Amino acid sequence: MVGRGGRGGLGNTHFATSINQAPTHSQQGEPGEERRLKLELRLIADVGLVGLPNAGKSTLLGALTAATPQIASYPFTTLEPNLGVLDLSVVDARDERRVTVADMPGLIEGASGGAGLGHEFLRHVSRTRLLVHVVDLASPNPEKDYQVIRDELEAHEASLLDKVTLVVGNKIDLPAGKDKQSAFGRARKKDGQEFIALSAADGSGIDKLTAILARLLPDAETLAQPGEPAGVVIHRFESGMDVFTVQREDAAFRVIGRRIERLAAQTNFDNPESAERFQRDLARLGVERELVTAGVMPGDSVRIGKVELEWEPDAGTVRG
Numbered sequence: 001m002v003g004r005g006g007r008g009g010l011g012n013t014h015f016a017t018s019i020n021q022a023p024t025h026s027q028q029g030e031p032g033e034e035r036r037l038k039l040e041l042r043l044i045a046d047v048g049l050v051g052l053p054n055a056g057k058s059t060l061l062g063a064l065t066a067a068t069p070q071i072a073s074y075p076f077t078t079l080e081p082n083l084g085v086l087d088l089s090v091v092d093a094r095d096e097r098r099v100t101v102a103d104m105p106g107l108i109e110g111a112s113g114g115a116g117l118g119h120e121f122l123r124h125v126s127r128t129r130l131l132v133h134v135v136d137l138a139s140p141n142p143e144k145d146y147q148v149i150r151d152e153l154e155a156h157e158a159s160l161l162d163k164v165t166l167v168v169g170n171k172i173d174l175p176a177g178k179d180k181q182s183a184f185g186r187a188r189k190k191d192g193q194e195f196i197a198l199s200a201a202d203g204s205g206i207d208k209l210t211a212i213l214a215r216l217l218p219d220a221e222t223l224a225q226p227g228e229p230a231g232v233v234i235h236r237f238e239s240g241m242d243v244f245t246v247q248r249e250d251a252a253f254r255v256i257g258r259r260i261e262r263l264a265a266q267t268n269f270d271n272p273e274s275a276e277r278f279q280r281d282l283a284r285l286g287v288e289r290e291l292v293t294a295g296v297m298p299g300d301s302v303r304i305g306k307v308e309l310e311w312e313p314d315a316g317t318v319r320g
Helices: 057-064 118-125 142-156 158-162 175-191 206-216 258-265 272-285 287-294
Strands: 045-050 082-087 098-103 128-136 164-170 194-197 245-249 252-256 301-304 307-311
Touching: 045 057, 045 118, 057 082, 057 098, 057 128, 057 164, 057 206, 118 128, 118 142, 128 142, 128 206, 142 158, 142 175, 164 175, 164 206, 175 194, 194 206, 245 287, 252 258, 252 287, 258 272, 258 301, 272 287
Parallel strands: 045 098, 045 128, 128 164, 164 194, 252 301
Antiparallel strands: 082 098, 245 252, 301 307
């Protein structure tokens, strides 16, 4: 419940009696609650492809799924996540799982502080079940590239390093990538990270990658559940309708209470019959007595919700 709607008012026929069959009093509709919200959508995917710009994430997404992301040989081609669906039955006909794979926008050093695409990227990563860290083995320093991403993930949210992560060394179809494959793979084994080398461009190693993902991902029943807890449900018990308090507020008195505020909002004080009826409600609910006890004096302002009234000299009446 983001904003509670106001109760509808009652027409004058509702207040008709045998003595007063045509009352002029009617009840106004109660204003609804107003809220100003900022909503943030976090992408929910089973597998998130992360890595520096131009590491080959979009190409890998296209090789794994039927997605057709924009691909070019320059950084920041991907400016927002692309989604694809990986059918795991391609490696095992008995496996009916279909998992969503998200190609996240490339991350740069300093992104955890908002640099580059920064938070636009990181907010989506936190809602994936498994991370595939794609590293360009043909780059001048793949080890440094790998560590940049790890550092930024940790700086943004340390728990991201606890996610199941598969490190993928990409571009072994290039001579530079093939030469660095072994050294980089040994370093990942030393770190305790699972590693696979492949070429997203020519498809070599894609079947092996799919098989590893099938092993690392949870079973079909778990996949059917939300990727992260929806949060703790908090039950708030509202006070009784007739409960109210009287407080001093600047040079006025503030009456706070669900029922009395509702009655004030629904009363047309320009109508004498309605104003008189509200006066009786003040006495009936004990508000009048509490105001006197609090020290209200003739001419003092009494605020109830958005309504401000003046306490009349003749002990115990208010006027709009």
